[in-house]
Amino acid sequence: MMLESILWILLLGFFVGQIARRLQIPALVGMVLVGIVLGPQVGNVIRPTVEVANALRVIAVMVILMKAGLGLDREKLQQQGSVALRLGCLPAAGEAVAIALASMVIFQFDFTTGLLLGCIIGAESPAVIVPAMLRLKSLGWGVSKGIPDAILTGSALSDVLLLLVFSLLLAFLSQGTVTGVTLAGLPLNTVQLLPLQMILQIGLGVLLGILSARILVSLLAEQNWTQNAVQDTLVAASFALLLVVLAETLPIFSGYLAVMAMGFFLIEFDAPLARRLRGGFDSLWVIAEIFLFVLLGANIQLAVLGNVLLPGLGLLGIGTLVGRSLGWYLSTLGSNWNWRERVFLLPGNSAKLRCKRRSGQSP
Secondary structure, three states: OHHHHHHHHHHHHHHHHHHHHHHHHHHHHHHHHHHHHOOOOOOOOOOOOOHHHHHHHHHHHEEEEEHHHOOOOOHHHOOOOEEEEEEEOOOHHHHHHHHHHHHHHHHOOHHHHHHHHHHHHEEEHHHOOOOOHHHHHHHHOOOOOOOHHHHHHHHHHHHHHHHHHHHHHHHHHHHHOEEEEEEEEEEEEEEHHHHHHHHHHHHHHHHHHHHHHHHHHHHHHHHHOOHHHHHHHHHHHHHHHHHHHHHHHHHOOOOHHHHHHHHHHHHHHHHHHHHHHHHHHHHHHHHHHHHHHHHHHHHOHHHHHHHHHHHHHHHHHHHHHHHHHHHHHHHHHOOOOOOOHHHOOOOOHHOOOOOOOOOOOOO
């Protein structure tokens, strides 16, 4: 049954995605539709277990984040460093707060529950943002100003922030209180510890990414443990997946940020190796993309979607058009971006993902 499901996913996902592309529609739309039709809500042709589906999605997101890291440009990132940092905080925070306030009216939530929902909706999907920004780079759009690099980096940072806030709010709603610790003799609650947690998540993620990149260069380029680009990609993908698994076991660093940092520092340490890996991960993404979006479609619950579609679209519109737009404007204020670039790239910073409780998980 599993082999039949894989065949359905690969064949129909690929060809319907190509049909969508020929109709000038993003291929992922066709893949999601295939998932809906084949999934348990309609055709019930594919029935992957939750564990298998989650594992495949994690692998797919790992691949795309590795592609993102390998596609970053250090000089352009330095040029837009302050903008990238602001993009990592302001748009997502603005959207989360706007959704929290709107949900108090639309769904009669209290502010804390609404903010929890805001963290879920406000998180961004690397599976959508990364290919879009890499395509802009390949077309040369905004490259001279480093705009795609700033968006890629800001997207990763914003997901770290929202996942931390999401975990804090979930613990608060579950326990009814916010516990804390004593640091250097000073009692601190979890809210006060949030900036320290974010610094720890980002700092350790980047540090482990640097260390992993250094090890890969030693193994693949200096000691020549592999014989071809396929083996290089296999080893690098295994290291990247190891970082994600470690982040789930020890949620003190962002596993996905570590993967992105590993790709980025591979360019710095050994550019020829990074180029070989970039081609390998491009090939992996062809398969991973199909699994990711078809399984996403298969998990959509149509009955629930029908009940909340209109209010949900209204909530999403308020979050994006009010909260995220305001954060986007403040993030790019004082930059060398013109108004056309700001308006054009706002949707590229709005693709969504589903938050999970544990940091580092964000399919």
